[in-house]
Amino acid sequence: MRVMVAVKRAMDYNVKARVKPDGSGVDRSNVKMSMNPFDEIAVEEAVRLKEAGVATDIVAVSIGPVQAQETLRTALAMGADRAILIDAGDCDLEPLAVAKVLRGLIAEEKPDLVVLGKQAIDGDNAATGQMLAALLDWPQATFASSLAIAGGSATVTREVDGGLQTVELELPAVVTADLRLNEPRYASLPNIMKAKQKPLQMRALDTLGVDASPRLKVLRVTEPPVRAGGITVGTTAELVSKLKNEAGVL
Template identity: 50%
Template sequence: MSSKIRILVPVKRVIDAALKPRINKTNTGVESKGVKFSMNPFCDIAVEEAVKIKEAHKEAVESIHAVSIGPSKAQDILRTALAKGVDTSTLVDVGEQEIEPLQVSKLLKKVVEQKDSNLVILGKQAIDDDSNQTGQMLAGLLGWPQATNASKVVVEGDFVTVTREVDGGAETIRAKLPLIITTDLRLNEPKFVTLPKMMKAKKKPLEIVKPDAYGVTIEERLEILKVEEPPARSAGVKVSSVDELVSKLQELKAL
């Protein structure tokens, strides 16, 4: 007999993907004041997939719980997740402190254990740091199998078949729950959230806890020395013949 599926979906608050980030005056990071924040696009895909699985397997899926590790304002993206169909949520409030993937993974491990989750679906990376590490680290800490870069997910009882994108094309793997899945762009297209659903989401549970509640101490292992814009590209040059092209390439020592 198949066991009940309890899905955990970690989500992150990032600068809206439609905006072009600007480096701050101190060259220590990206300017975050006065800019719009939204749910990380890959996290949005993870939420959508969790909801799709629950809709397709109503008897099998017991619950979907969303968790965000970030500032108090991250409650906004949790409300969005709740409006999309997530049942309950938790904010691990770390204030304005930057938190690295290993610390995120340690906190997520505690949440997994607390909620007795057996399927974690999360974005393959966040568009702010592009680390692409949290899912893999969490799988390592839990000792669970992992399916990264998922472009298709099929749940069959206690087993999940995942098609994942790799350099050579696509790879299909099958694993038994518990399992970690990280989502890629082609997995699905998140639906737009309507205002009535956002209003209803305000009645759904959203608990706020501190990292201390899980016995995890936030420590910085990395130090950012400087953030700067990439060098501007020089203008291209038109050539009128192959001989001229070869000559230009030789001047640039590209041949």
Template identity: 60%
Template structure:
């Protein structure tokens, strides 16, 4: 069984993001970049399926400029077998990404596609669902457990009311939630081996997709500063402030 995993290059989650002075975009100068954390969970799940003998090959795909090859190589160091870069300048919107991934799915014909449920930069939570609609494949979103059973995959989903398990007929699409697994660290030998693993570069034209934007970015600005909290001497003072200042009681 071939597993296709999509990964995205984002600002490292430990870095405090800053807007440019003119508000045109996020300032990425000298900023540490990394694999989107949800995508890292997707890679880990695919590698675990391979280690169990369920998957025979793990293919990683990323959409972006040449710099995203760094994140593909990281995924290869974590255990993926080969990588694909779809060369697109700038940050493609979810619909374009879904169309490009559809082209890769048609080209590679994987039995299982695993994506992070969302990226920590846009937080759109759209690409997996759009890909499911475009390909007609069944989808299990917000997965906290994935079990492949013959020609089906059982996906336990995290929903507002608790947990829901859905059975999908392969080929299928799964988007990962935080509690699915704990990603491993890449060892130095595997990092060295990853440099020799194959990495193909495709263009949108190779996949029959025209890249165009349907979204206009108006302005990027930091959230408003929150005022500092205060300490109260006792419960009576707390109740007084809640009643007379905050007016919540």
């Protein structure tokens, strides 16, 4: 069984985002970048499927600048067999464009299972997996907290507002990984060295014949308002008075 995993090069989760002075977007200059954390979980799940003898081939895919090779090398060090980078330059593609590019690759690679992170921590759209499943007309299971493959089908437990939901999908299918699906491993030094020898194919975006033109226009990006500091009250009566007369919540 072939598994395709989509990974994104995103701003590291420990970095505090800064808005550009002109308000045109987030300033990414001299900022540490790493693999999107939810995509790390997706890679880990694919590797676990291979270790269990379910998957035989794992291909990691990323769409972005040439620097995304580092992200793919991390996926290879974690256990992916090969990687494909679609060079999109510095253009930050929208979820629909990403889904279209992935659909083009899937037509060539013909995977039995596609695993993605449920969302990227930069845009927080949580839409690519759903759009991809719709374009492919494949069954999908989003926000997966457990995944089991047997007999040509996938059993997925999803995290929903009301609790947990278990669904069964016929393969091929699309699954998006949630936080509690697993805990990603750290790539060991020997595996990092081996990853340098694994195949990493680079392709231009236009080779797939996909319309990746943006549908949305960013008017302005601003930082959230600074939160006001709290105050100390001396008595319960003073607290009730401030909640009633100043905060207006009573």
